[in-house]
Amino acid sequence: MKHFEANFDGLVGPTHNYAGLSFGNVASLNNAAATSSPKDAAKQGLKKAKALADLGLVQGMLAPQERPDLHSLRRMGFSGTDSEILNKAAKEAPALLRACCSASSMWTANAATVSPSADTHDGKVHFTPANLVDKLHRSIEPITTGNILQATFNDSRYFKHHQHLPEHASFGDEGAANHTRLCSEYGHAGVELFVYGQEATNPTAPRPQKFPARQTLEASQAVARLHQLDDEGTVYIQQNPDVIDQGVFHNDVIAVGNQNVLFYHEQAFLNTQAKLTEIKNKFGDSALHFIEVPTAKVAIQDAVKSYLFNTQVITLPSGEMAIIAPTNCQENPAVFAYLNELVTLDTPIKQVLYFDVKQSMQNGGGPACLRLRVAMNQDEVAAVNQHTLMNDALFDRLNLWVDKHYRDRLLVEDLADPQLLIESRTALDELTQIMHLGSVYQFQK
Numbered sequence: 001m002k003h004f005e006a007n008f009d010g011l012v013g014p015t016h017n018y019a020g021l022s023f024g025n026v027a028s029l030n031n032a033a034a035t036s037s038p039k040d041a042a043k044q045g046l047k048k049a050k051a052l053a054d055l056g057l058v059q060g061m062l063a064p065q066e067r068p069d070l071h072s073l074r075r076m077g078f079s080g081t082d083s084e085i086l087n088k089a090a091k092e093a094p095a096l097l098r099a100c101c102s103a104s105s106m107w108t109a110n111a112a113t114v115s116p117s118a119d120t121h122d123g124k125v126h127f128t129p130a131n132l133v134d135k136l137h138r139s140i141e142p143i144t145t146g147n148i149l150q151a152t153f154n155d156s157r158y159f160k161h162h163q164h165l166p167e168h169a170s171f172g173d174e175g176a177a178n179h180t181r182l183c184s185e186y187g188h189a190g191v192e193l194f195v196y197g198q199e200a201t202n203p204t205a206p207r208p209q210k211f212p213a214r215q216t217l218e219a220s221q222a223v224a225r226l227h228q229l230d231d232e233g234t235v236y237i238q239q240n241p242d243v244i245d246q247g248v249f250h251n252d253v254i255a256v257g258n259q260n261v262l263f264y265h266e267q268a269f270l271n272t273q274a275k276l277t278e279i280k281n282k283f284g285d286s287a288l289h290f291i292e293v294p295t296a297k298v299a300i301q302d303a304v305k306s307y308l309f310n311t312q313v314i315t316l317p318s319g320e321m322a323i324i325a326p327t328n329c330q331e332n333p334a335v336f337a338y339l340n341e342l343v344t345l346d347t348p349i350k351q352v353l354y355f356d357v358k359q360s361m362q363n364g365g366g367p368a369c370l371r372l373r374v375a376m377n378q379d380e381v382a383a384v385n386q387h388t389l390m391n392d393a394l395f396d397r398l399n400l401w402v403d404k405h406y407r408d409r410l411l412v413e414d415l416a417d418p419q420l421l422i423e424s425r426t427a428l429d430e431l432t433q434i435m436h437l438g439s440v441y442q443f444q445k
C-alpha cells in the first residue's frame with residue numbers, strides 16, 4: 001500500500017483585505033489599511049498549490065468561507081435586508097463588520113488538527129476543526145470549516161469528523177499550526193507533537209506577558225483524546241512565551257517537521273533538551289534529524305519577518321526533501337545565507353523552492369499557513385472528493401473562476417459595498433458546483 005502526505009491549501013476568498021485584525025501577529029498589524037488584491041492573492045496561492053502537484057505530491061484545495069458573514073452579523077443584532085445590515089454595521093460597529101469580512105480561512109493550517117489512520121486506534125483519519133476562539137474574526141470559522149472538511153473527506157469508512165472544542169479560552173485551539181507529526185514513513189505510526197502556548201488551568205505556569213498564547217495545553221490534550229492517540233505517540237511541548245511576545249503567534253512560525261526532520265529555532269520551545277529526548281525515545285530506533293537554527297545565525301525578528309520556519313518541508317518522489325519558502329526568505333540576507341548553507345549540510349533537505357505569496361504574507365500567513373496536511377494511504381486518497389484535487393483541469397478552471405469573480409483591488413472601506421456580498425456569494429455558489437461540495441454555506445441553506 002502506498003502512502004502520501006497530501007497538502008490541502010486554502011483557496012483565498014474574494015474579500016481578502018488588510019484590516020489589522022490579529023493582535024500579536026506583526027504583519028497583520030503593520031499592514032492594517034493597506035490595499036489588497038484578492039485576485040493576486042488567490043492566484044499566488046493557486047500557483048503554489050499547482051507547483052506542488054506538478055512535483056508529484058497529492059495536492060487538494062479547501063473552499064473559502066462565506067464573507068461578509070451576514071449570518072454572524074444577524075447574531076450580533078443587526079437586522080433588515082442584507083444591504084441594510086451591511087450599512088448599519090459599517091456605521092455603528094465597523095470593527096464587527098471587518099471581523100465578519102476577513103478571508104482568514106485561507107490559512108488552512110488553522111482549519112483543523114488531523115491525525116492519520118496509522119496513529120489512531122480505530123484506524124480512521126481524524127479531523128477536529130479548530131475553534132480559533134482567541135480572535136473574533138477567526139472564531140466564526142469552525143462550523144463552516146467542518147462542513148467543508150466533511151464535503152471534502154466525505155467517506156465515513158475512512159474519515160472521522162469531530163465537532164470543534166468548546167468555545168472557551170481554556171480550550172483555545174488553533175489547529176495544525178501548533179501540531180507536527182514525525183514518522184519514519186507516512187504510513188507508519190508516528191509521534192504527534194502538540195505545541196501549546198499556555199496551560200489555561202494552571203495560573204502559575206509560564207505564559208506570555210504581551211501577546212496572547214492562542215493554544216492551550218488543555219485543548220491539545222482534548223484533541224489527542226478525540227483522535228484516540230496513544231501516550232507513546234504523543235508529545236506535548238510548551239512554546240517559549242518570550243518568542244510569542246516577539247510575534248511568534250503560532251508554533252509554525254518557529255518550527256516545522258516532516259517525516260524524520262524537525263526544523264526549529266533554538267528559542268522555539270521551553271525545556272528543549274528534555275523534550276528532544278522524549279521525542280527520540282518515542283520515535284524509536286530510526287534516525288532523526290533535529291535541525292536547530294541558532295540565534296547567532298537567524299535572530300527571532302528575522303524569522304518572524306521572513307517566515308523561515310513557515311516553510312513547507314516536503315518529501316519529493318525521489319525521497320529527497322525540499323523546502324517551499326516564501327520569496328521573503330530570499331530578501332532577508334541572514335535567512336537566505338542560512339538556507340543556502342542548509343542544503344549543503346548532512347540532512348535530507350536538498351533544495352529550496354521560492355514562491356511569491358506576498359498577499360498572504362502581509363497578513364502573517366506564509367506557505368505553511370496556507371496548507372493543511374493530511375497523510376493518507378492510497379485507499380484514503382481514492383475516497384477523497386476527487387473534485388477538490390489539484391490537476392491541470394482544476395487549476396485552469398479555478399484561475400478562470402478567479403478572473404471572473406474577483407476584484408483586483410480591495411480597501412477596507414469597500415467591505416460594506418452590497419455588491420461585494422453579491423459577487424462573493426455568486427462566486428462561492430459556483431465554486432461549490434466546481435468542487436462538488438453541496439450546500440456548505442449558510443446562504444445556500
Ligand SMILES: N=C(N)NCCC[C@H](NC(=O)CCC(=O)O)C(=O)O
Pocket residue numbers: 017018019020021022025028102103104107109110135138177249250252253363364365366368369370
Ligand atoms: N501561522 C498560521 N498557521 N497561520 C497564519 C494565520 C494568520 C492570521 N492572520 C489574520 O487573521 C489577519 C487577518 C486580518 O487582519 O484581516 C491570524 O493571525 O490568525
